Amino acid sequence: MAPLDEERMNGVAQDPVIVAEKLDLTFQTNDGAVQALRDVNLTINKGDFVSFIGPSGCGKTTFLRVAAALEHPTGGTLSVNGMTPDEARQQRAYGYVFQAAGLYPWRTIAKNIKLPLEIMGYSKESQQEHLERVLKLVDLEGFGEKFPWQLSGGMQQRASIARALAFDADILLMDEPFGALDEIVRDHLNEQLLALWERTGKTIGFVTHSIPEAVYLSTRIVVMSPRPGRITDVIESTLPRERPLDIRDTPEFLEIAHRVREGLRAGHAYDD
Amino acid sequence: MSDAAIASSSGGFGTGARAVWDVVLPVVVVVAVIIGAWYVACVPMNIKEALTQAERAGAVVEPAGAKERRDMSAVGLALANSAYARDTLNQERPRLPAPHQVGQELWNTTGGMVLNGKAFSKRSLIYHGWVTLSATVLGFAIGTVAGVGLAIGIVHSRVMNMAVMPWAIASQTIPILAIAPMIIVVLNSIGVTGLLPKALISAYLSFFPVAVGMVKGLRSPDNMQLDLLSTYSASQSETFWKLRLPSSMPYFFTSMKIGMAASLVGAIVGELPTGAVRGLGARLLAGSYYGQTVQIWAALFAAAILAAVLVGVIGLLQRMTLKKMGMVH
Ligand SMILES: Nc1ncnc2c1ncn2[C@@H]1O[C@H](COP(=O)(O)OP(=O)(O)O)[C@@H](O)[C@H]1O
Ligand SMILES: [Mg+2]
Numbered sequence A: 001m002a003p004l005d006e007e008r009m010n011g012v013a014q015d016p017v018i019v020a021e022k023l024d025l026t027f028q029t030n031d032g033a034v035q036a037l038r039d040v041n042l043t044i045n046k047g048d049f050v051s052f053i054g055p056s057g058c059g060k061t062t063f064l065r066v067a068a069a070l071e072h073p074t075g076g077t078l079s080v081n082g083m084t085p086d087e088a089r090q091q092r093a094y095g096y097v098f099q100a101a102g103l104y105p106w107r108t109i110a111k112n113i114k115l116p117l118e119i120m121g122y123s124k125e126s127q128q129e130h131l132e133r134v135l136k137l138v139d140l141e142g143f144g145e146k147f148p149w150q151l152s153g154g155m156q157q158r159a160s161i162a163r164a165l166a167f168d169a170d171i172l173l174m175d176e177p178f179g180a181l182d183e184i185v186r187d188h189l190n191e192q193l194l195a196l197w198e199r200t201g202k203t204i205g206f207v208t209h210s211i212p213e214a215v216y217l218s219t220r221i222v223v224m225s226p227r228p229g230r231i232t233d234v235i236e237s238t239l240p241r242e243r244p245l246d247i248r249d250t251p252e253f254l255e256i257a258h259r260v261r262e263g264l265r266a267g268h269a270y271d272d
Numbered sequence B: 001m002s003d004a005a006i007a008s009s010s011g012g013f014g015t016g017a018r019a020v021w022d023v024v025l026p027v028v029v030v031v032a033v034i035i036g037a038w039y040v041a042c043v044p045m046n047i048k049e050a051l052t053q054a055e056r057a058g059a060v061v062e063p064a065g066a067k068e069r070r071d072m073s074a075v076g077l078a079l080a081n082s083a084y085a086r087d088t089l090n091q092e093r094p095r096l097p098a099p100h101q102v103g104q105e106l107w108n109t110t111g112g113m114v115l116n117g118k119a120f121s122k123r124s125l126i127y128h129g130w131v132t133l134s135a136t137v138l139g140f141a142i143g144t145v146a147g148v149g150l151a152i153g154i155v156h157s158r159v160m161n162m163a164v165m166p167w168a169i170a171s172q173t174i175p176i177l178a179i180a181p182m183i184i185v186v187l188n189s190i191g192v193t194g195l196l197p198k199a200l201i202s203a204y205l206s207f208f209p210v211a212v213g214m215v216k217g218l219r220s221p222d223n224m225q226l227d228l229l230s231t232y233s234a235s236q237s238e239t240f241w242k243l244r245l246p247s248s249m250p251y252f253f254t255s256m257k258i259g260m261a262a263s264l265v266g267a268i269v270g271e272l273p274t275g276a277v278r279g280l281g282a283r284l285l286a287g288s289y290y291g292q293t294v295q296i297w298a299a300l301f302a303a304a305i306l307a308a309v310l311v312g313v314i315g316l317l318q319r320m321t322l323k324k325m326g327m328v329h
Helices: A005-010 A060-067 A085-090 A109-119 A124-137 A153-165 A183-200 A211-217 A245-249 A251-271 B003-010 B013-056 B066-070 B074-080 B099-109 B111-115 B125-156 B158-173 B176-189 B195-218 B223-231 B236-271 B280-289 B293-324
Strands: A016-029 A032-045 A049-053 A075-080 A094-097 A171-175 A203-208 A220-225 A230-236
Touching (some): A016 A060, A016 A203, A032 A060, A032 A203, A049 A060, A049 A211, A060 A075, A060 A171, A060 A203, A094 A153, A094 B223, A109 A124, A109 A153, A124 A183, A153 A171, A153 A183, A183 A211, A203 A211, A211 A245, A211 A251, A220 A251, A230 A251, A245 A251, B013 B066, B013 B074, B099 B111, B099 B125, B099 B293, B125 B158, B125 B195, B125 B236, B125 B293, B158 B195, B195 B236, B223 B236, B280 B293
Parallel strands (some): A049 A220, A094 A171, A171 A203
Antiparallel strands (some): A016 A032, A016 A075
């Protein structure tokens, strides 16, 4: 299916932020070449919340890393705000959240969040302002002076999100940020993330293993399949932007989840 | 942090004191066993000389005549003449001095001299220790700076990694005893004498563990931590100051402990070949010239105590620094 169709479906002019065209990425390893991405075409528009779902090894992380200029494609193009990923990075276009919080143990939470601000040359006062704003955003007010080990896993992950938000990037790339957390904490963080997205209007690329998580959060769900890594389906969510947790019990939600599951199964078909 | 400290901070006074005792007790037992074994070893080691002296003083020993005894087993002699066991522990020039003799000599040449107001006389181990200490510390400082500098270069430059590392490793395969005299002689001939030649030998021995440890430490950040900085477009120097250097601190202190011990060895070795008259190394050498075994052992213990104190100081700095950085809790 052509992934660009939905622009016509929505009928409104959209503002493309991340555009991948015929993207290929092949890793050369000792065991031979690995096609992590093949012929990936995808447009992520301003304000979209796009989830990437698929079995491990299907190139979800690789796609995000190409967008963040941490990997470079071997074929095709990917642009961010009309620029190359490297140029976009120079302009602080995105914040990146890794699977592990990766806070520096020798820095307090506040100092961790200020890390990108220090590097980007924000003034002391401006650093403090940004810090206070994002601490509030992730509900960690009063924890600034704590060291990472003094916080639970969920709080550490929130601090790492705050760090990615601190410098006002319009794009947030998140690679299984809640993968290591238990379900209750995860539900809570999902709710908070949605609220944050609603408030800030950021464009979010989000990798997950969980179908309910993908359906709950996304405006669009990209289903991927491995060997070679490719997009097999793009599912448009019909859920409203306002999403209480119990929306997950509505028939509409279950219908979308079903479609995602079908998509995953179809992608897997010739593995068996 | 030691187990004792963890236990004592988690429990009340009773359990804390108990926990300390649980740690101290094994140490005390081990020390007692070593001292006991040492005393026992003194008897066969010194029995021949003890019997010779006793015989000269008119006693009847079994068998008579130093010549007869020369090729006999020392243990057998000791068993046959157990009455003279005591004499083996208080000889003037024993083969193996007893612990209390070494302790007495240590006291006489340190605390005793302080009490007499002669702390820095030529016979004082404080004086000789000070001479060795200053060369050790100076050499350690040079070695640490060189080691850290090398490590920074190696981590940041492929060329340095390939060009310098093999030489650094090769330098450590040359026996220090072989090149120490050359360093001293060469430097003396160009007019560099005193502290510096010895310190350079110390530096030669201590830069290597520091360089190796720091290379490991500066490379310890994982890919994710490095990628994070990439997403901020951080420069190499920002990556160094904000990530690599702080990450390397535990490695830094650990390698400094090894470097400090190596420095002390270097300083002592540097005091051997010069015909030097100052320093613990010179004390060791003089002791062996004149058969002053008690003096040798006292100097050895002084060196060991010095090493323990120096390494302990670094350990303390390590604890304080890492605690301040929030890396031990
Ligand atoms: N740096 C790399 N070098 C070699 N192969 C890699 C590298 N990164 C990823 N791969 C391979 O590319 C494929 C896709 O990986 P990835 O994007 O991490 O998958 P996902 O995140 O969907 O689990 C996998 O087969 C993986 O082994
Ligand atoms: Mg992944």
